[in-house]
Amino acid sequence: MSVSFEPVKAGTSLADQVAQSLESSIRQGQLRPGDRLPTEVAMVAQFGVSRTVVREAISRLKSSGLVESKQGSGVYVQAARIEPLDLDKTQAASQEAVIQIVEVRRALEAEVAELAAARRNPEDIRRIHAAVQALADAVQQGRDGVSEDVAFHRAIAQAARNPFLLNTLDYLSQILAGATRVTRANEARRTDFSTAVTQEHAGIVQAIEAGDPAAARAAATAHMNNAISRIRQADPAFWAQDGRRLAQVLLPDAL
Template sequence: MFTKVDGPVRLADRVASMLADEIESGRLTTGDKLPTEVELVKQLGVSRTVIREAVSRLSNAGLVEARQGRGVFVLPRRTRPLDLEADTTDTKAKVLQIVEVRRAMEGEAAELAATRATAADHARMRQALAAIDAAVAAGGDGADEDLAFHRSIAESTGNAVLVSTVRYLGEVSRGGIRVTRANEARRGDFFDAVREEHHAILAAIEQGNAKAARTAARRHLKHAAARLQKAGPEFWNTAQDLGVELDAAE
């Protein structure tokens, strides 16, 4: 079904793109089951790590769904996620546009969370912040954990539409968030500032101060944009490749 994939970099991206093409072309349709992990390893000539990462990206994009004990199945088509390489807008402009959208959405979510979040919600937010620190300490970029923190805020509002919107925004903007996190990881002062901003959002929510929570969330995204503006050409020239795992022997 597939041909072997070779090349030193971006293998997970290339495998994900190949599988997405099968779905977009209609060769794999809604309800079809993807070949097993073992079959894909044999057909494509890459490691299981690459296959898992590629399938994870398809799942995050809403193209497939893993069903426990049954396999991975193609989902009905929906709006495709933003692609940092798919259109003519340069990477920097797209990432900054993502930050603008997040500022509007997450400011509102934080404001509502301050008036609705329970003690259990507060605990989940604190766990999410701890997970960011743990991911970074382990050498990761913390992008998924960062998304989980902001998602936990939305979930505490009890607004199902807001939760779905924030989740979808996270899916389509994952690449941009990963670029943002990579930029912040370049400098200790950036990383410390992000951590302080996250904790300021949580503190305002825990205090039940809706205005302060909204302000803290919007300030966080405003500062994120400012930090991105400080990144030089060398960073932006390689931004499309950030956060992509290479093939690894198991």
């Protein structure tokens, strides 16, 4: 599978940025188990970093069990260690399924935001702000911003300093990304929706940066509640034309 990457930016650890970009591609299924990563030379060129940075990033992915080296062949994505969720095909690709997944996100994101506000450090704040900017850039460039949106929420999860929560989000990442793809496509159809999302993200970041756990939990909960409301308000034509097609990623066979 051919995957390309954007150059990383100065600020946050370059190795962190490269590792996060690669991990995001793996978690979202752009790189699947058995796929070989681009060569070291190719990644140096695409990310605009040194070989040392690329090697450090790959080392981190190996430590996480996401990739493995094969002597003389390259670095490959490892197969998942647990089975995908067993979802009912007749229900998975539906508007109600997307809402139910956002309900799951609501429980997780509220806890993550509260912990992040209590435990974040300056590096976390820089990472979160970089994710916000990457999302804004994606929207400005006319892209759907799905991977950047997922990366934003994952940056907050990293600040929560709870590996079990982070691993749970990673396990659910493809399903969550599928639901995000639907919600963002719906929100892109209305300026008031997209503006509200930007403001809600800003509210979460502000509460985390201020070190206010209660406000962060409330902001994250409100964001998920509003996402559900926006899905319920979606034009029926959206679901008929785009929503159901985008939600196909929620089916077990797509996982």
